[in-house]
Each structure stands twice: as structure tokens, then as C-alpha cells.
Amino acid sequence: MKKVLHVALREFLATVATRGxxxxxxxxxxVIAVMIVVMPRLMRxxxxxxxxxxxxxDPTGEVAEHLSEYLRPERIAARREELKKKIDxxxxxxxxxxxxxxxxxxxxxxxxxxxxxxxxxxxxVRTLDSGSDLEQAKAxxxxxxxxxxxxxxxxxxxxxxxxxxxxxxxGQDKFGSYDxxxxxxxxxxxxxxxxxxxxxxxxxxxxxxxxxDRALVEAVTxxxxxxSRTVTAEGESATNEIFNVxxxxxxxxxxxxxxLTSGQYLLTTTVEEKSNRVVEVLLSAVSPxxxxxxxxxxxxxxxxxxxxxxxxxxxxxxxxxxxxxxxDMKLLIFLLLFYVxxxxxxxxxxxxxxxxxxEMREAQTLMTPVMLLIMIPWMLWMPIxxxxxxxxxxxxxxxxxxxxxxxxxxxxSTSPPPLWQALLSLVVGAVGVVAALWFAxxxxxxxxxxxxxxxxxxxxxxWARMA
Amino acid sequence: xGDAIVLSHLTKTFGETTAVADLDLVVPxxxxxxxxxxxGAGKTTTIRMILSILFPDRGELQVLGRRSALLAxxxxxxxxxxxxxxxxxxxxSFLAYMARLKGADGPDLKGRVRGWLERVSLAEVEGKRxxxxxxxxxxxxxxxxxxIHAPDLLILDEPFSGLDPVNQRxxxxxxxxxxxxxxxxxxxxxxxxxxxxLCDHIVMxxxxxKVLDExxxxxxxxxxxxxxxxxxxxxxxxxxxxxxxxxxxxxxxxGAAWEVGLADGTDPAALIRTLxxxxxxxxxxxxxxxxxxxxxxxxxxxxxxxxxxxxxxAALREDGSPTEVRS
Numbered sequence: 023m024k025k026v027l028h029v030a031l032r033e034f035l036a037t038v039a040t041r042g043x044x045x046x047x048x049x050x051x052x053v054i055a056v057m058i059v060v061m062p063r064l065m066r067x068x069x070x071x072x073x074x075x076x077x078x079x080d081p082t083g084e085v086a087e088h089l090s091e092y093l094r095p096e097r098i099a100a101r102r103e104e105l106k107k108k109i110d111x112x113x114x115x116x117x118x119x120x121x122x123x124x125x126x127x128x129x130x131x132x133x134x135x136x137x138x139x140x141x142x143x144x145x146x147v148r149t150l151d152s153g154s155d156l157e158q159a160k161a162x163x164x165x166x167x168x169x170x171x172x173x174x175x176x177x178x179x180x181x182x183x184x185x186x187x188x189x190x191x192x193g194q195d196k197f198g199s200y201d202x203x204x205x206x207x208x209x210x211x212x213x214x215x216x217x218x219x220x221x222x223x224x225x226x227x228x229x230x231x232x233x234x235d236r237a238l239v240e241a242v243t244x245x246x247x248x249x250s251r252t253v254t255a256e257g258e259s260a261t262n263e264i265f266n267v268x269x270x271x272x273x274x275x276x277x278x279x280x281x282l283t284s285g286q287y288l289l290t291t292t293v294e295e296k297s298n299r300v301v302e303v304l305l306s307a308v309s310p311x312x313x314x315x316x317x318x319x320x321x322x323x324x325x326x327x328x329x330x331x332x333x334x335x336x337x338x339x340x341x342x343x344x345x346x347x348x349x350d351m352k353l354l355i356f357l358l359l360f361y362v363x364x365x366x367x368x369x370x371x372x373x374x375x376x377x378x379x380x381e382m383r384e385a386q387t388l389m390t391p392v393m394l395l396i397m398i399p400w401m402l403w404m405p406i407x408x409x410x411x412x413x414x415x416x417x418x419x420x421x422x423x424x425x426x427x428x429x430x431x432x433x434x435s436t437s438p439p440p441l442w443q444a445l446l447s448l449v450v451g452a453v454g455v456v457a458a459l460w461f462a463x464x465x466x467x468x469x470x471x472x473x474x475x476x477x478x479x480x481x482x483x484x485w486a487r488m489a
Numbered sequence: 490x491g492d493a494i495v496l497s498h499l500t501k502t503f504g505e506t507t508a509v510a511d512l513d514l515v516v517p518x519x520x521x522x523x524x525x526x527x528x529g530a531g532k533t534t535t536i537r538m539i540l541s542i543l544f545p546d547r548g549e550l551q552v553l554g555r556r557s558a559l560l561a562x563x564x565x566x567x568x569x570x571x572x573x574x575x576x577x578x579x580x581x582s583f584l585a586y587m588a589r590l591k592g593a594d595g596p597d598l599k600g601r602v603r604g605w606l607e608r609v610s611l612a613e614v615e616g617k618r619x620x621x622x623x624x625x626x627x628x629x630x631x632x633x634x635x636x637i638h639a640p641d642l643l644i645l646d647e648p649f650s651g652l653d654p655v656n657q658r659x660x661x662x663x664x665x666x667x668x669x670x671x672x673x674x675x676x677x678x679x680x681x682x683x684x685x686x687l688c689d690h691i692v693m694x695x696x697x698x699k700v701l702d703e704x705x706x707x708x709x710x711x712x713x714x715x716x717x718x719x720x721x722x723x724x725x726x727x728x729x730x731x732x733x734x735x736x737x738x739x740x741x742x743x744g745a746a747w748e749v750g751l752a753d754g755t756d757p758a759a760l761i762r763t764l765x766x767x768x769x770x771x772x773x774x775x776x777x778x779x780x781x782x783x784x785x786x787x788x789x790x791x792x793x794x795x796x797x798x799x800x801x802x803a804a805l806r807e808d809g810s811p812t813e814v815r816s
Contacts, residue, residue, distance in 0.1 A: 028589045036577070299573030303634060305542050306567030307590035309559055471542065473571075 025308045029316025034323045037287045047328060051335055072143035072212050074178040077159050081152040082188045084230070088223035090147035098215060099142045143212055145178065156182065163205045179204040179216055188227040197228065273357055273430050274399065276332055281365045282396065284325030285372045288317060289385060292376025301470045310467040314377075318369045325365055333357070356433060356444065360426040363451035367423035368396065370455070370462035374482060377469035384476035391479065399427035410435040419447050422454025461486050491554060493518045493642050493673035494539060499548035501534055508534040510697040512548070516675055516690075518641075521668050523688035524677040525780060527804035531697040532677040533570055536646050539675075540567055553642055563592035566640030566672075570647040572631045574619035580606070580630055581615040584637055593638035605633045609659065625656045632660060636667055643667050645676035649683050661687060681780035681805045693784055700787045712783045715751040718743070719764060720772040731767060736760050748776065781805050 037043055076093070080086050091097065150159055162177035184198030185191075191198070200220055204213055229236045295301045304313055333354075375388045402424070406415045410432040416439070419428040429447040432439050464486040469477070477485070494516040501509045509531040516522050524532050537543040539550065541558040553561040575583055584602045588594070593601075606612045609629045614622060622630065628651065636643060645664065649657045664687060668674050678684055684691060691708060693701035703711065721728055728747045732740045736755035741748045749764065751757060757775050765773060785802060 025590055025592075028586065032586055036575070040577075295575075298576060299569075299571040300575055301573075302542070302569035302571050303567075303573070303587070303631065304590070306540055306565065306569065306635070307562060307587065309541075309562075471537070471571075 026312050026316040026319065029304075029308060029313055030320035030323065033291060033317045033320025036291065037321065037324050038327065043324075047331065051331070054335070072145065072178065072209065074144075074176050075146040075148045076178055076216055077180040078147055078149050078183070079152060079154055079156065079159065079181070080149060080183045081185045082183055082227065083152075084188050084227035085183050085220065085223040086147055086149045088226050089219045092219035092222050093143075093145040093147060093215060095142035095144055102142075143215070145212070145215070156180070160203050163203060177205070178208055178212065181216070181220055183220070183224070187224050188231050197224075200224065272336055273353070273434050274403070274427065276329060276336070277357065277361055277364065277427060277430060278396065278399075279332065280325040280329040280361060281368050283328055284321040284365065285368045287324055288321040288369050289372040289376040289389075290382065291317065291321075292373055293379060293382055293385060296377065296379075296470060297381055305470065310470060311463050314370075314373050314463060314466045318366065318373060321369060322362070322365055325361065329358075329361060353433060357430065359448060360430050360451070363448065363455055364423055364426045366455040367451070367458045368392065370458035374462040374465040374469065377466040378472070378482055378485075379469075379476050380473060387476075388479065388482075395423060398424045399431070402428060403431065406431050407435055410437055411439060416443070419443065420450045422451050423458070425454075426451045491518055492516065492551070493520065493553055494675065495549075495551040496535075496539070497549045499535070499538060499545045499550060501531075501538060501543060501545050507697050509538070509545075509694075512694075512697075512699055514692060514699065514702065516673060518673050519668075519671060520673050520675075520690055521688055522673075522675045522690045522692060523684035524675065524692045524694060525681055525684045525784070525805075526677075526679065526694035528679050530679075530694045532679075532694055533646055535694065536567075536644055536675075536677060539644065540565065561642075563638065564641040566591075566635040566638065566643040566667075568632060568635040568643075568645045568648055570650065570677075572628075574622075574627055574630060576618065576620035578619055579615070580611075580617055580619055580622070583619055584630065584634055587634040588637045591638035591640075601637065605637060609633065609663075624651065625653065628652055628656060629659070632663060636663070639670070639672075641672060643672045643674045643676075645674070647678055648676055649678060649680065657683075679804060681784065685780050691780065693780075693787065695784075695788050701783065708780070708783055709777060712778045712786060715753075715755075715757070716776045717749045717751065717757065717761065717764070718746050718772070718774050718776050719749055719768075719770050720746045722769040722771045726768050728768060731764060734760075734763055734767060736763075746772070 076089075078086055078089065159180045163180065165176070180203040182201040182203075184200055186194065186198035187200060188197070190196070202213075202217065202220070204216075226236060229239060295304065301313075308316070371392050375385055375392070379385045379388065402418060405412075406418070406428055409415060415428065415432055419425045419432060419439070421428075425447050429439070429444055433444060465482050468485040469482075492515050494514065496512055496514040499509055499512040499514075500507070512531075512535060514535075524535065526532055534543060538545050539552060539558060541552075550557075552558040553564055555561045558565060578586070581599075581602055584605070585598055588598055588601070603612065603615065606615055609632075611626060611629060614626060614630075619627065619630070632648070635645070643664070648660055648664065652660060661683075664674060664676070676687070685705070688705060690704050691701060692699060701708070719728070719731075728742075729740055731737055731747075731749060736752050737749055737760070738752045739748075739750035741750070751760060761773055764770065781802065784805065
């Protein structure tokens with residue numbers, strides 16, 4: 023046993039204490055951190071400063087006034103603020119509370135409104151005669167825009183309201199609409215504003231023409247968006263849709279990344295030992311089984327390190343969003359158990375492959391089936407998360423080695439399976455581990471000393487029978 | 490004194506080919522045994538079975554009194570034919586790692602590693618990565634790795650392959666030193682000269698079967714071809730006339746020298762005097778059989794074709810060149 027630990031320790035240090043590992047392991051969190059810092063800034067960036075006019079050819083004469091009111095900078099800014107609020111509503115409660123209740127939060131909000139106002143586009147509506155030549159009106163759109171100092175100027179768009187847009191033509195069920203011609207590279211947010219303004223103005227004109235009360239119509243057609251509440255045996259709670267998707271995804275990715283990374287390292291070091299011809303020297307001191315188990319344990323420590331680093335990051339993020347309560351500690355324990363099981367299965371296969379080939383290149387063909395095995399849970403993701411307790415989901419969660427991934431998906435879903443199923447999945451997974459280790463040990467023993475033609479999977483199975 | 494290795498009826502097949510067939514072997518404690526035979530004779534397979542790296546299909550074995558080498562691993566040192574080092578590992582930590590795997594842990598481990606490095610005059614490489622060493626240095630490190638735990642049984646598979654003459658001598662001295670310390674040494678080689686220089690007991694394997702198992706002394710006595718090598722002072726001398734001397738069976742030219750075959754019952758010492766009197770000679774000596782001769786003599790019956798003979802002879806020399814090798 024002591025020898026196994028010596029092997030494991032060497033394996034761990036040889037993997038972790040390399041520049042490649044440290045760089046690789048730090049770069050991912052670093053990229054995520056950069057994304058977290060930079061992305062909101064990029065997203066908060068308003069549309070480019072725009073000053074210009076929208077030419078309107080309006081035979082109905084009903085649209086122009088409403089449109090220019092709609093496109094007033096103050097109105098645009100106000101609408102943007104409203105949108106922001108909606109986004110805030112979708113963000114976790116804890117965040118919103120912080121932003122809204124603290125004095126700094128509310129003043130920050132006001133500041134951002136001012137900022138939005140300052141940046142709001144200045145769009146003038148120029149009404150052309152209803153008989154104006156469309157081609158002539160469109161001509162300035164194609165001209166090289168007078169963009170000085172990053173500010174767009176000049177004619178941005180030409181809108182032509184149809185004659186029957188406000189009052190239906192005789193004998194027609196449908197109202198007319200409008201045509202819009204815009205300058206190339208017009209910011210899509212500006213275009214949306216113009217479209218929104220035209221729609222709003224036309225709707226307002228139609229309501230007026232029909233003799234209805236707009237406020238009433240809006241009130242009648244409006245139903246509040248509500249948040250569903252999940253009812254479970256333990257009681258009811260607000261459904262957090264984002265979290266429901268994120269949690270299984272996060273756990274799956276954690277499991278896969280750690281299993282794959284450490285499995286890959288195991289493959290590499292095994293191939294290296296073989297191609298370095300150091301393996302027989304080792305075999306004089308330890309049995310193949312001791313060597314294999316030692317290597318698997320060493321790489322498991324590497325996987326744990328990755329798991330702890332990344333899971334730790336995730337938990338830190340949850341703590342910072344005050345959402346730790348959403349995380350079930352039981353799930354974390356199962357994550358670790360499933361990690362151990364799926365890691366041992368994959369690692370055993372990797373060790374078998376590594377021992378059978380002479381160099382990494384030859385490992386690729388043998389790796390494909392293992393990789394497919396690992397990819398299966400990804401393919402099953404949607405059907406399983408959508409219906410975590412279907413017969414299909416239940417059956418697949420008892421098939422090693424994917425069963426552990428499936429069970430983890432099901433357990434993180436809103437309707438987790440009964441505990442006995444989770445435990446059964448663990449047992450089946452453990453049986454799978456024993457089988458994989460048995461197979462790997464046989465192949466490992468023979469493969470390590472075999473040089474020459476890389477074997478096929480069929481040869482590996484023959485070796486397993488032979489040893 | 491007991492036996493370090495006992496093999497009985499050991500058989501191993503790989504698919505169709507029989508690598509080792511019905512092999513019996515006893516190596517007493519303190520022995521210095523050489524297993525010889527051409528490439529592919531089954532030497533490495535035998536050694537791997539002794540070490541329980543491979544398991545025999547049939548037969549029994551005992552190593553250091555245990556039923557399997559796995560139970561005595563820490564007392565065995567092994568230098569495999571296919572040997573290497575961890576490229577990125579530092580020499581000192583590699584040796585310490587190997588010692589730990591052999592159960593030779595302890596507070597003095599570092600000192601022992603340094604001591605060994607000093608003995609092979611490589612003290613300065615302790616902190617270097619293994620890949621930075623020259624091939625000869627790497628071979629020395631590998632040798633140290635196999636003996637750093639002071640094993641009772643040292644098994645060396647082709648210890649001299651890939652070494653230049655200087656390093657061959659160094660390894661030979663180190664092997665002798667281990668033997669003097671009391672270790673049982675078993676080594677394999679396909680180069681007969683190495684075995685002649687090193688062993689006191691020879692085991693020959695050919696096509697998976699043991700064809701010879703004798704002490705060096707008895708081999709010399711038993712396989713004495715009873716011939717003398719003579720070189721006349723004057724190249725034009727009538728050496729063939731020696732054929733008429735009483736007790737001479739044949740006279741045959743062998744390069745610059747002549748080989749004089751002795752009739753049964755002839756005393757070589759008396760004949761030497763007679764021959765020297767008959768023709769002035771610059772050189773005369775009793776021809777000693779080389780292991781190569783012995784080996785070829787044994788397998789000759791099984792391989793009558795002369796080109797097969799030549800191929801075997803080439804396989805028993807390090808570089809395959811047809812130069813004469815004498816002990």
C-alpha cells in the first residue's frame with residue numbers, strides 16, 4: 023500500500039508541478055473572471071451617439087406628431103431605464119435589493135438614467151410632402167454619412183406610411199403598414215426605436231380613428247407577467263429558472279472537466295512511461311496493479327484539485343450573490359461520489375489504452391469509443407432535464423459509466439428521483455468501476471511490455487481474456 | 490546455503506510461439522550465473538517470469554524462498570533490457586523514488602543516493618533532469634536504481650547492451666562488487682564474451698529450451714576441442730609436415746596461424762615440446778573453447794545448414810562481425 027502511495031505522490035507531483043498544468047488550470051478561471059468584469063461593461067455600452075433625422079412621407083397625416091414625441095431624447099432614455107428595470111427584475115432578488123434599497127444603489131440608478139439621457143440619440147422627424155419623390159428622399163441615405171467624431175449625422179431613415187395604415191381601405195380586413203428605408207450600418211437599437219415609434223404612432227392613430235380610449239385598450243390587453251412557484255413535498259418556493267438550468271449544467275461541466283482532464287493526464291503519463299521504457303524498471307519494484315492503482319489515485323488527486331478549484335469558484339460566486347442557500351449540500355456530496363465513480367471508470371479505460379499504445383498518436387483511435395462514452399450524457403442532456411423521471415432517464419441512470427452523469431442531471435432537476443435510485447446508481451456505478459478496473463488491470467499487465475503494432479480494441483479484449 | 494532461484498518445468502507460450510519450454514534451473518545463493526543465447530532464445534521471458542512480471546503457463550518457481558517474486562520484490566534488484574528514466578525527473582529524486590518503491594526508505598536515503606552518484610563519478614548530476622544526461626550516464630543511473638536498495642538477488646537483462654567498452658568495464662566492476670557483497674547475480678546476454686568474462690556458471694538457452702547448465706570450469710574441461718594454435722617464425726615453413734608428428738590428428742590453416750588437432754590420449758604439454766622442436770614457432774598455445782564454440786557445438790546438430798550456423802555465430806557477437814573472439 024505504501025508503494026501505491028509513493029506512485030500516487032509522484033504521479034500527482036509530476037502532473038501538477040509543471041508549468042503547463044499551472045498555466046492551464048489558472049487560465050480558465052482567469053478567462054471567466056475577465057468575462058465577468060468586462061462583459062457587463064461591454065453590454066452597458068450605449069448605442070453610438072446619433073444626431074439625425076427621419077424623413078417621413080405620411081399620406082395619412084396622423085403619424086408625424088406622435089412619432090416625433092416618441093423619439094424625443096427624454097422618452098428614449100425613459101424607455102431604456104424601463105428596460106433596465108425589467109432586466110433587474112430577472113436578476114436575483116439579492117442583487118436587486120442591494121441596488122434598490124441602499125442610498126448608493128438608488129443614486130447610482132439615477133446617475134445611470136442621467137448617463138442614458140446624455141447618450142440618447144437626437145432624432146428629428148422631418149415630414150415630407152405626401153407627394154414627394156421617394157427616390158429623392160432616399161438619396162441622402164446612400165451618401166457617405168457625415169460621421170464626425172464618432173457621431174452619426176444626417177438622414178438616418180426614410181419611412182413611408184401606407185395610405186390605408188390608419189383607416190382600412192374599403193372592403194379590406196387588414197390595415198396597411200409602412201415601408202422603412204435605412205442607411206447602411208444604422209445601429210440596430212436606433213432602428214428599433216424608429217420602428218417602435220412608427221408602430222406606436224400608427225396604433226395610436228388607429229385607436230383615435232376608431233373612437234376608442236387608448237388607456238382602456240392598453241389596460242384591457244395587459245396581463246402581468248408572473249413568476250411560477252414550485253410545489254414540492256417540502257413545500258413551495260419561487261421557481262428560479264436560471265438556477266434550474268445553471269445548476270445541472272454547472273455540475274455536469276464540473277464532473278466532465280475534472281474527469282476528462284485527469285483522465286487525459288493519466289493517459290499521457292502512462293504512454294510516456296511506456297515510451298520512455300521506464301515502465302519495466304518500475305515493474306521490478308511494484309506490481310502492475312499497484313502501479314495502475316497508484317497512478318489512478320495520483321491523477322484522482324489532480325482531478326480533485328481541479329474540482330475543488332472550480333467548485334470553490336462556483337461556491338464563492340454563490341456566496342457573493344447570497345444564493346448559497348439554493349445549493350443542496352447533499353448534492354455536493356453526491357457530486358464527489360459520482361466524480362470518484364466516473365473517474366475510476368474512465369481512468370481505468372485510459373490506463374488500459376495508455377498501456378497498450380506506444381505513443382499518443384496511436385492512442386487517438388482507441389480513445390474515440392471512450393470519448394463517445396463521455397459525450398453520451400451531453401446528447402442525453404435535453405431529454406433528461408426535460409423529463410427527469412421518464413423511463414428512459416431512469417434506465418440510463420443505471421448504465422455505467424454514463425449512469426452517474428445522468429443521475430447527477432436528474433438530481434439537480436426540479437423533480438429529483440427518490441433517494442434509493444441515487445443510491446442504486448452509486449452501487450451500479452461501483453460495479454462498473456470494478457469491471458473496468460478488472461479489464462484495465464489485465465490489459466495494463468500485458469500492454470505495458472508490448473511494443474510494436476498498436477492494438478485494436480479487439481486485441482485489448484483478447485489480452486484481457488489471456489492474462 | 491539455500492537456493493536463490495528454483496525453476497521447474499517452466500513453460501510460457503505467446504499465441505503460437507513457445508518462448509520458454511519446460512525450463513528447469515537452480516541458482517544457489519551467492520552464485521554468479523549467466524544466461525546466454527541468441528536474441529529471441531527466451532532469456533527475457535524467463536527473467537520476466539522469475540520476476541513475476543509475466544506468469545508461466547505451466548511450471549513452478551521459487552525466488553528467494555518465496556513462491557513468487559512479488560513476495561520478495563524488495564530484496565530483488567532488476568535492470569531490464571528495455572530501460573529508461575523519467576525524462577523530466579531530477580536524477581536525485583528519481584533514485585530516491587526507486588529506492589522508496591523498493592522499500593529502502595529512511596533518513597539516510599539522500600546520503601545513499603549521493604554516495605552512489607559519487608562512486609560512479611556523477612555527483613554533479615544529482616540536480617539535473619534525466620533528459621540532460623548522456624546515454625552512458627543514463628545507463629549508470631539505471632544501474633544504480635537497480636542496486637540502491639542492496640538487493641539479495643540482482644537480475645540484469647543484457648546489462649552491457651548500448652555501452653561503450655569503458656562503461657562496459659565499469660558495469661562489470663559494479664556487478665563484481667555486488668557479488669562480493671554477497672548478492673546472487675543472474676544476468677542474460679547474447680554476447681558470449683561478456684558471459685565468459687563475468688560468470689562462474691553458464692546456462693544456455695536455445696529456442697526456449699535449456700541446452701547447457703554448467704560451471705565455467707567444467708565447460709572448459711568438457712568441451713575442450715583438444716587443439717593447439719601455432720604460428721611459425723618463417724611464414725614459408727612447412728607446417729603441414731607437423732601432421733606426421735606422432736599424436737597429431739590434423740593440421741589446418743586458420744588465418745595467419747595453424748590449428749593442430751590432437752589425437753585422443755595425447756598429452757598437450759609433451760606435444761608442445763615436440764612441435765617446437767620440429768618447426769621454429771613464434772607462438773604456440775592450447776586453444777581454449779569459447780562459449781560460442783560450445784554453443785555452436787551443442788546446437789549444430791539441430792541446425793545443420795551452414796548459413797544458419799553463420800547466422801547464429803553472428804548473433805552471438807555484439808556487432809555481428811566475424812572476428813575471432815578468444816577468452
